[in-house]
Amino acid sequence: MSTTSSTPPVGEEVPQVPDDAGSSPEATVPSDAGLQPVKLLLGVLGIAVSVYLMGNLFLAFAWYPQWFFDSKILMGILGLVVGVGGAAVLFWFLNMAIEALPRRLEHGVMPYAFLLPGFSLIGLMLLFPTVQTIHYSFANARSTAYVDPIWANFASLFGSADFWSAMLNNLLWIAIVPAITVALGVVVAVLADKLSAGSEKWSKSFIFMPMAISFVAASAIWLTTVYGYRPPGEPQTASLNAIWVNWFGQDPASWLDIDTARLNSLLLMVILIWLQTGFAMVLLSSAIKGVPEDTLEAARIDGASEWQIFWQVIIPQIWGTIITVFITVLILVMKVFDIVYVLTNGRNNTDVIANMFFREMFTNRDGGRATALIVVLLVAIIPILIYQVRDFRKQEAMR
Amino acid sequence: MSTTTTTAPRAGGRGRLKDGRPRSPVSMVTMLVLAVLWTLPTLGLLVTSFRSRDDALNSGWWSAIVNPFGTSWTFDNYRRVFEMSDMGNAFLNGVVVAVPATIIPIMFAAFAAYAFTFLDFRFKETLFITIVAVMVVPIHVAFQPLLNLFGPNGLGIAGQYLAVWLLHTGFGMPLCIYVLRNYMSSLPFSVVESARIDGCTNFQIFWKLVAPMAMPAMAAFATLQFLWVWNDLLIAKLFLANDNTTVIVKLQQLLGTQGQGAELLTAGAFISMVLPMIVFFVLQNFLVRGMTSGAVKG
Known part of the structure; x- marks a missing residue:
């Protein structure tokens, strides 16, 4: 240090x-x-x-x-x-x-x-x-004695299709949400940087605002205004079905029940992206403002296009922040729970590890399986933990 | 083109901003579209919460915006959600849970951050790396063991505010120490040093010099922590009895009974958002500062 x-x-x-x-x-x-x-x-x-x-x-x-x-x-x-x-x-x-x-x-x-x-x-x-x-995680449902064999909880988890379905969903969340959030954050930050000071402040506020909204309220918002479903013949009061029925002339769809290509999981991810883009934008925006003007100027004099400047001058200089935002969202996504629990509770192949944990612990009262799920989560988080510690040491060395 | 940024800012000028940068129509249009897209869902909820049940069932929320005079506006949803799901009590619970859970960790963390910044001792680096590592650990690890510890066979405090205060204080601690220590290490060390030569004890230096100077970082953490505690579902659901539970848990229960209470849901959701929104808009600068100081939370 x-x-x-x-x-x-x-x-x-x-x-x-x-x-x-x-x-x-x-x-x-x-x-x-x-x-x-x-x-x-x-x-x-x-x-x-x-x-x-x-x-x-x-x-x-x-x-x-x-x-x-x-x-x-x-x-x-x-x-x-x-x-x-x-x-x-x-x-x-x-x-x-x-x-x-x-x-x-x-x-x-x-x-x-x-x-x-x-x-x-x-x-x-x-x-x-x-x-x-x-x-x-090596003990029975009431944590009173070890299970026999000692790895029985893990064996029963790894042997169940539900667990692997939840794992697949978690992997999808991990693969999709952080990347899109960061990409959107970069786009918004770059575009906002080109506005006048006043409009930049206002437009950023609007995109940042969902940051104050809880996952539960966000789920209520999206269910009411976007994903809601009413049977055919009744007026569709949520926008997705209204567009689907009135513009495309299709039958209304219960979007969150459709697991073809895991559509329902993707729709749940949209909510989290909506919530987190503002966070990404704020961090990336302050990084972009920290890019020295003379590096941009030098690139312009050398005849680089704005596109080249973006990819070859700005992006390398904000790469550290991009990684920070990515990791923060990644950690959030690995234990995503509220949105899934509230909107589908894991029905129709939308289950994730944290929701499965809640069900095992609260509904099934199986402490052994519940904690085994958390151990899986812990193991998955170890690489990130190592990265964070290394990154911290590097930063301290540079101070 | 390339000379504009180096010359002194030109005022006015067609196609230029006040500071001389070129106006970018593409960014203006795209940002406008994005800002509208990001706001519409929330606006839709707000509008729906003021529409009567029949009205909201017969047309989409957008029709109330397009045709505000053809809509029957009402406060009925708010009145009923307060009556039927005990929202007033839940709101109070939320405040009683969130305020101590926001401020108490700062007190403990500030002393630790002071030691990490201004004192030298063995295992300093190891202990701080423990903090960095613990920030990433998912809080889910705590639930099963602490439900046992706090439950009727342990301390018997599960269901009460105390359990939740303790949990949020513990979970917020690593981040708070981290944020405060980062900020304190940017303070001028000479001030602390001269106070020490003047014979001040560490307790006095902390209390009279460092704590007041670290106020912005404390406010930044407090803003973040308040939003987390207020918006938390999992801890409140697991550790608070129904009479002590927060607005977010009530809202989750409303979501579970869609069908008959759809119009109550919108009002309930908006009630749950009022306080964090106020905090967000008033303390936005602190929030940004807190986030840019490395706010990873497990």
């Missing part, structure tokens, strides 16, 4: 830093009082009391809502105040306890103390469950 090179280390070296003449270390840096037992005791006591009080108050919200007059607003406000204030008090006592330690120990321990609360939460909510999920 090269940031540390510009960062004077706060480790052992610091007490020696104020070596300049005139001021002794004692005058500039607070004196090292060695171990201060009273302060340490107060600090540790403070940590214990604040954790205890915070924990109990939060549990009281859950266990005894009547203490708070069953008032949601009161609990919300208290939760916010106690969460933020309690965290501040906790860090204050942590800081106090560590300052009571001798100087060398203080500098060694302080960073970990600052990390501890955040990392405990990550550990409890993400790291422990990851291990536990892998563990459960």
